[in-house]
Amino acid sequence: MGKFLIEKSLNIKGDVYIEGAKNSCLPILAGAILTNGKTTINKVPFLSDINIMCSLLEEIGIKIDKDEKNKTLNIDTKNIFNKELSYSLVNKIRASFLLAGALLARFGKVSIQMPGGCSIGVRPIDLHLKGFKALGADIKKEHGIIEIEAKRLVGTEIYLDFPSVGATENIILASVLAKGETIISNCATEPEIVDLIEFLNKIGAKIEGGGTETIKIKGVDTLNSCNHTIIPDRIEAGTFLTLGAATKGELNILNVNCEHLKAVISKLKEINVDIEEKDNSIKVFGKNIFKNIDIKTMPYPGFPTDMQPQFMSLMTLANGTSIINETIFENRFMHAAELGLMGADIKIEGSSAIINGVKKITGSKVKATDLRAGAALIIAGLCAEGQTEISDIYHIERGYYKIEEKLKNIGANIKRINY
Numbered sequence: 001m002g003k004f005l006i007e008k009s010l011n012i013k014g015d016v017y018i019e020g021a022k023n024s025c026l027p028i029l030a031g032a033i034l035t036n037g038k039t040t041i042n043k044v045p046f047l048s049d050i051n052i053m054c055s056l057l058e059e060i061g062i063k064i065d066k067d068e069k070n071k072t073l074n075i076d077t078k079n080i081f082n083k084e085l086s087y088s089l090v091n092k093i094r095a096s097f098l099l100a101g102a103l104l105a106r107f108g109k110v111s112i113q114m115p116g117g118c119s120i121g122v123r124p125i126d127l128h129l130k131g132f133k134a135l136g137a138d139i140k141k142e143h144g145i146i147e148i149e150a151k152r153l154v155g156t157e158i159y160l161d162f163p164s165v166g167a168t169e170n171i172i173l174a175s176v177l178a179k180g181e182t183i184i185s186n187c188a189t190e191p192e193i194v195d196l197i198e199f200l201n202k203i204g205a206k207i208e209g210g211g212t213e214t215i216k217i218k219g220v221d222t223l224n225s226c227n228h229t230i231i232p233d234r235i236e237a238g239t240f241l242t243l244g245a246a247t248k249g250e251l252n253i254l255n256v257n258c259e260h261l262k263a264v265i266s267k268l269k270e271i272n273v274d275i276e277e278k279d280n281s282i283k284v285f286g287k288n289i290f291k292n293i294d295i296k297t298m299p300y301p302g303f304p305t306d307m308q309p310q311f312m313s314l315m316t317l318a319n320g321t322s323i324i325n326e327t328i329f330e331n332r333f334m335h336a337a338e339l340g341l342m343g344a345d346i347k348i349e350g351s352s353a354i355i356n357g358v359k360k361i362t363g364s365k366v367k368a369t370d371l372r373a374g375a376a377l378i379i380a381g382l383c384a385e386g387q388t389e390i391s392d393i394y395h396i397e398r399g400y401y402k403i404e405e406k407l408k409n410i411g412a413n414i415k416r417i418n419y
């Protein structure tokens with residue numbers, strides 16, 4: 001167990017390198033189940049979630065050589081076999097359920113428990129299962145285990161009631177080896193889905209329409225291997241942009257695709273923060289006073305729910321009242337109570353948070369209730385008078401590679417203590 005001790009550190013300055021996207025790497029690792037031969041994945045973020053996904057793949061005979069120094073995974077599926085995955089691992093990450101689509105495609109059968117992940121809402125998997133069923137799979141649920149079976153999946157038209165990221169990915173994974181064509185409409189358009197499709201097409205899949213609301217998958221009979229580089233993590237980049245703005249700092253953020261950050265950049269510009277976009281990097285210059293704004297979280301290209309907590313910390317110190325409307329997850333305001341302990345003035349009314357900007361916040365003992373909530377507390381801690389102690393930082397380390405080192409390099413006063 002670890003804690004972060006943070007002292008006020010304004011005017012944060014320097015370069016920050018952004019890792020490959022965790023939420024891209026996880027589905028691509030699930031997709032590795034479909035490969036034949038040796039596959040290399042580059043710009044891998046060596047986070048605990050990625051290590052758990054690798055352990056799950058190793059359980060089914062996949063050989064993985066990890067090269068953390070070069071941020072590379074070498075994957076060999078020569079000895080792959082099918083079995084029920086360990087609950088202790090499946091339960092740790094929500095993305096473990098993406099293995100269902102890939103195993104179903106490769107073996108025609110999968111036995112898996114309900115997945116775990118951040119506690120930010122109910123997070124059902126009905127849309128994933130609806131997709132598998134439409135493709136012709138039989139689904140049984142007994143004693144918490146889901147058994148999905150189909151001799152060979154058959155392509156069909158699937159309409160998603162909500163553009164779920166995970167359901168879109170799982171249905172794509174399931175249908176690449178199906179007989180005939182699958183058309184998914186009202187699907188998610190997140191950049192991580194485009195990256196997964198690019199990976200699958202490299203191994204021989206025939207998928208069109210990535211990044212649009214209709215994806216067409218022509219089933220193929222066999223797949224092979226590839227060399228793939230993960231896209232930059234837009235949420236890590238967005239977190240550092242917000243951190244630079246809140247600390248009135250000057251950050252040069254490297255390995256960034258600005259196209260993926262349009263909503264975040266536009267909201268930062270709205271509050272008077274200066275942003276300089278380049279081809280592969282972005283600079284943020286914080287200002288002494290920033291304006292209040294309203295935010296509504298939406299599926300991509302709308303404002304990402306994964307940036308909502310960090311913006312709540314920023315809005316706590318804005319001039320005036322801001323409203324955040326969370327439309328993706330029903331229980332994603334747990335950080336508001338923690339920020340309240342630091343002196344923030346936030347009221348929650350249903351799916352809205354009303355944030356009255358305050359002149360100062362003060363260091364306190366707070367808890368990272370989930371991954372992005374933890375990032376929000378780091379931002380608040382850097383702006384607060386005195387010392388902030390953040391516990392349960394394992395949540396933060398699920399999504400931010402070497403966060404303590406990266407923050408120290410840009411002048412933050414942060415210390416990790418183990419207990």
Ligand code: UD1
Pocket residue numbers: 022023024026094095121122123124125126127128129162163164165166167192305306328329330
């Ligand atoms: C992914 C991201 C997560 C991000 C989220 C929304 C990964 C590993 N995680 O999560 O960081 O916050 O997208 O951008 O990529 N839903 C259903 N039924 C389903 C599936 C989802 O009702 O079968 C609902 C969820 O409860 C939630 C909403 O749809 O309210 C969005 O969930 P979804 O897009 O599926 O998120 P994840 O893929 O879990």
